[in-house]
Amino acid sequence: MKLKSKQKTNEFNPQTKALRRVKSMGFKSLFSRKKKSSPSSAAAADAPHPAFAPTHSRSPSFHSRAQIAELDQVFKKFDVNGDGKISSSELGAIMSSLGQPASDEELNGMISEVDSDGDGFINFKEFVELNTKGIDPDEALENLKDAFSVYDIDGNGSISVEELYKVLRSLGDECSMDECRKMIGGVDSDGDGMINFEEFKVMMMTGSRYTDPHLEGGLECGTTMAASKMLLASFTAFRPLTCAASASYPARLAPHPPDLIKWVRREGGFVHEGVKIAQDSSFGLGLVASEEIPKGSELIVLPEHVPLRFGLTESEGGDGVDSVLDNLARQVPEELWAMKLGLKLLQERAKTGSFWWPYISSLPETFNIPIFFPGEDIKNLQYAPLLYQVNKRCRFLLDFEQEVKRALENLKPNDHPFGGQAVDASSLGWAMSAVSSRAFRLYGRKLPGGNYNDIPMMLPLIDMCNHSFNPNAAIVQDQDDRNMKMLVKVVAETEIKENDGLVLNYGCLNNDLFLLDYGFVIPSNPYDCIELKYDGALLDAASMAAGVSSPNFSAPSPWQKEILCQLKLDGEALLLKVCLGGSELVEGRLLAALRVVLADDKETVQKHDLNKLKSISAEAPLGIANELAAFRTVIALCVIALGHFPTKIMEDESLLSKGVSDSTQLAIQFRIHKKSVIIDVMRDLTKRVKFLASKETVATRG
Numbered sequence: 001m002k003l004k005s006k007q008k009t010n011e012f013n014p015q016t017k018a019l020r021r022v023k024s025m026g027f028k029s030l031f032s033r034k035k036k037s038s039p040s041s042a043a044a045a046d047a048p049h050p051a052f053a054p055t056h057s058r059s060p061s062f063h064s065r066a067q068i069a070e071l072d073q074v075f076k077k078f079d080v081n082g083d084g085k086i087s088s089s090e091l092g093a094i095m096s097s098l099g100q101p102a103s104d105e106e107l108n109g110m111i112s113e114v115d116s117d118g119d120g121f122i123n124f125k126e127f128v129e130l131n132t133k134g135i136d137p138d139e140a141l142e143n144l145k146d147a148f149s150v151y152d153i154d155g156n157g158s159i160s161v162e163e164l165y166k167v168l169r170s171l172g173d174e175c176s177m178d179e180c181r182k183m184i185g186g187v188d189s190d191g192d193g194m195i196n197f198e199e200f201k202v203m204m205m206t207g208s209r210y211t212d213p214h215l216e217g218g219l220e221c222g223t224t225m226a227a228s229k230m231l232l233a234s235f236t237a238f239r240p241l242t243c244a245a246s247a248s249y250p251a252r253l254a255p256h257p258p259d260l261i262k263w264v265r266r267e268g269g270f271v272h273e274g275v276k277i278a279q280d281s282s283f284g285l286g287l288v289a290s291e292e293i294p295k296g297s298e299l300i301v302l303p304e305h306v307p308l309r310f311g312l313t314e315s316e317g318g319d320g321v322d323s324v325l326d327n328l329a330r331q332v333p334e335e336l337w338a339m340k341l342g343l344k345l346l347q348e349r350a351k352t353g354s355f356w357w358p359y360i361s362s363l364p365e366t367f368n369i370p371i372f373f374p375g376e377d378i379k380n381l382q383y384a385p386l387l388y389q390v391n392k393r394c395r396f397l398l399d400f401e402q403e404v405k406r407a408l409e410n411l412k413p414n415d416h417p418f419g420g421q422a423v424d425a426s427s428l429g430w431a432m433s434a435v436s437s438r439a440f441r442l443y444g445r446k447l448p449g450g451n452y453n454d455i456p457m458m459l460p461l462i463d464m465c466n467h468s469f470n471p472n473a474a475i476v477q478d479q480d481d482r483n484m485k486m487l488v489k490v491v492a493e494t495e496i497k498e499n500d501g502l503v504l505n506y507g508c509l510n511n512d513l514f515l516l517d518y519g520f521v522i523p524s525n526p527y528d529c530i531e532l533k534y535d536g537a538l539l540d541a542a543s544m545a546a547g548v549s550s551p552n553f554s555a556p557s558p559w560q561k562e563i564l565c566q567l568k569l570d571g572e573a574l575l576l577k578v579c580l581g582g583s584e585l586v587e588g589r590l591l592a593a594l595r596v597v598l599a600d601d602k603e604t605v606q607k608h609d610l611n612k613l614k615s616i617s618a619e620a621p622l623g624i625a626n627e628l629a630a631f632r633t634v635i636a637l638c639v640i641a642l643g644h645f646p647t648k649i650m651e652d653e654s655l656l657s658k659g660v661s662d663s664t665q666l667a668i669q670f671r672i673h674k675k676s677v678i679i680d681v682m683r684d685l686t687k688r689v690k691f692l693a694s695k696e697t698v699a700t701r702g
């Protein structure tokens with residue numbers, strides 16, 4: 001089924017739009033000014049700037065002395081060497097600080113577009129002209145919104161003194177809190193001590209206080225300074241990678257992130273009227289149905305530009321990734337793919353005016369996953385295979401931190417992919433966890449052969465869906481053949497009742513993966529299992545404990561060895577990890593090995609195909625006695641495995657009942673579930689043993 005695209009163009013995407021315009025239209029677009037298309041306005045746009053020829057002005061808001069003073073200040077900041085003109089390399093620095101690096105050729109093209117005197121530089125007159133003519137009001141408003149979001153760090157719709165202070169200081173401005181207070185006071189027309197968007201707009205457009213036509217010099221000065229500094233900051237600021245703790249639970253990067261549903265709709269996506277974001281008592285935020293929704297309904301449709309991906313070039317519909325990031329990503333092992341996309345996420349988190357900021361600001365500030373557990377709680381997991389994975393990830397992050405530092409150390413500030421900010425193991429860990437707990441691996445574009453490539457993506461809003469093995473919604477992808485755009489949708493798999501959460505199945509995973517990647521575990525998870533090493537000596541011990549006389553797992557006969565090789569439990573291509581539990585109960589390779597090594601008749605074994613020997617539902621293929629010996633050996637193995645846990649389930653439960661930290665609670669729950677898996681396997685096999693023993697007795701009697 002092909003979906004009709006609901007999306008027109010990327011109308012509300014200032015970031016992509018700016019980039020596209022910069023690349024295609026040149027330097028003027030850097031300041032997001034657009035000539036009007038009507039002949040009269042085009043003519044007006046070509047008129048000299050009011051400051052130089054007031055009679056031709058069509059842009060009264062830029063007449064003011066304050067405005068020229070602001071532009072002068074901005075010009076001086078850009079004109080790094082102070083020679084009164086902006087050179088190609090200075091322009092390159094600006095572009096990079098905007099996260100849009102340009103080649104020499106592009107830079108020269110941009111300069112020549114505005115360089116009316118043809119000297120290869122942009123002088124102040126050309127700069128003012130560029131910034132003041134042919135302004136499209138809608139677009140100017142959009143740009144102001146972007147600029148406003150730079151300061152409105154917590155996204156609550158107002159710029160506080162602290163926010164202004166933080167942003168200006170982060171730009172190296174030595175301003176004091178007092179100065180920031182004054183700047184805000186000069187603009188704050190409703191007197192609430194903050195700048196809301198209306199006040200910001202007036203300040204940026206007029207550079208003056210709109211409530212009072214008889215401005216005092218001091219006030220105007222304060223306002224002009226604020227506007228000027230903010231204008232500059234909006235071009236060059238970055239988002240801090242560290243974040244103050246938020247009071248609300250679950251803590252998000254911004255305490256009051258924007259409404260993601262509105263954002264998705266604004267971006268041309270679709271969100272069903274009956275879908276709302278709500279707090280779930282145990283799963284954090286989630287999506288719920290505020291009305292009954294019929295089966296088959298589309299719940300969310302994301303246009304192609306909304307998912308956050310790594311490494312798609314512009315021509316592929318992405319926004320490209322810079323070479324520093326690319327080189328770093330190459331050093332990430334495939335199994336830690338989440339770190340690759342994490343690099344991109346971190347870059348966007350640091351970037352001012354990132355298109356994805358409304359989404360990123362709503363991400364959790366921290367993740368309760370084992371790499372962030374205190375050492376004591378890593379030990380509390382009590383399960384070696386998981387401890388190994390956690391240590392591996394921690395070691396990777398520490399090593400990767402060094403790689404990142406090395407890659408960033410000799411970079412020019414403007415080439416820095418994270419806006420000049422230091423990136424350490426914990427910020428890398430945040431990004432990796434954000435991706436591992438929220439990204440989906442979906443189809444990318446259709447390849448020429450008709451196949452699709454597989455791309456991890458972060459899906460804003462869709463990733464608010466929590467997990468269930470009995471989902472009521474599913475992700476569907478559709479390519480709109482007219483524009484080859486890939487849409488990602490969530491569709492109701494069942495009828496959804498009012499107040500039901502929308503839940504997706506994240507995958508049939510064991511608790512190790514749920515804990516490592518998502519920070520939760522599932523009781524009675526049908527896919528949970530325990531991992532053991534196939535070890536001849538251990539199996540001999542287990543077998544003897546089960547009453548099997550002289551088992552020969554340590555020294556199998558040549559024909560048994562041959563079969564063990566086929567099972568990868570001997571020989572060169574060894575894969576000694578085997579599992580108990582999960583849907584198979586006893587992993588087929590282990591079961592076949594037990595049956596074969598406990599059999600002493602080569603001919604009987606060779607009558608059977610290996611797949612039959614691997615199957616637990618094949619009823620005692622090598623005879624009841626052999627099956628009983630195999631199952632009893634597994635039960636004894638389970639007893640040994642249980643004995644490896646330092647605590648018993650009852651002790652764990654008693655600890656939980658006393659009240660412990662979140663990470664201790666998770667670690668204890670995890671180990672309880674692992675022990676339960678072992679106990680369940682023992683229980684199931686004991687039933688089978690009883691049944692087989694009764695059959696054996698009947699057979700013997702018979």
Ligand SMILES: C[S@@+](CC[C@H](N)C(=O)[O-])C[C@H]1O[C@@H](n2cnc3c(N)ncnc32)[C@H](O)[C@@H]1O
Nearest residue numbers: 283284285437438463464465466467518519520
């Ligand atoms: C893709 S996000 C879902 C949205 C998330 N609840 C939030 O607040 O943003 C995945 C995270 O949700 C939580 N979660 C989802 N399903 C869960 C479940 N079945 N049990 C416990 N936590 C769950 C976990 O914290 C997980 O890392």
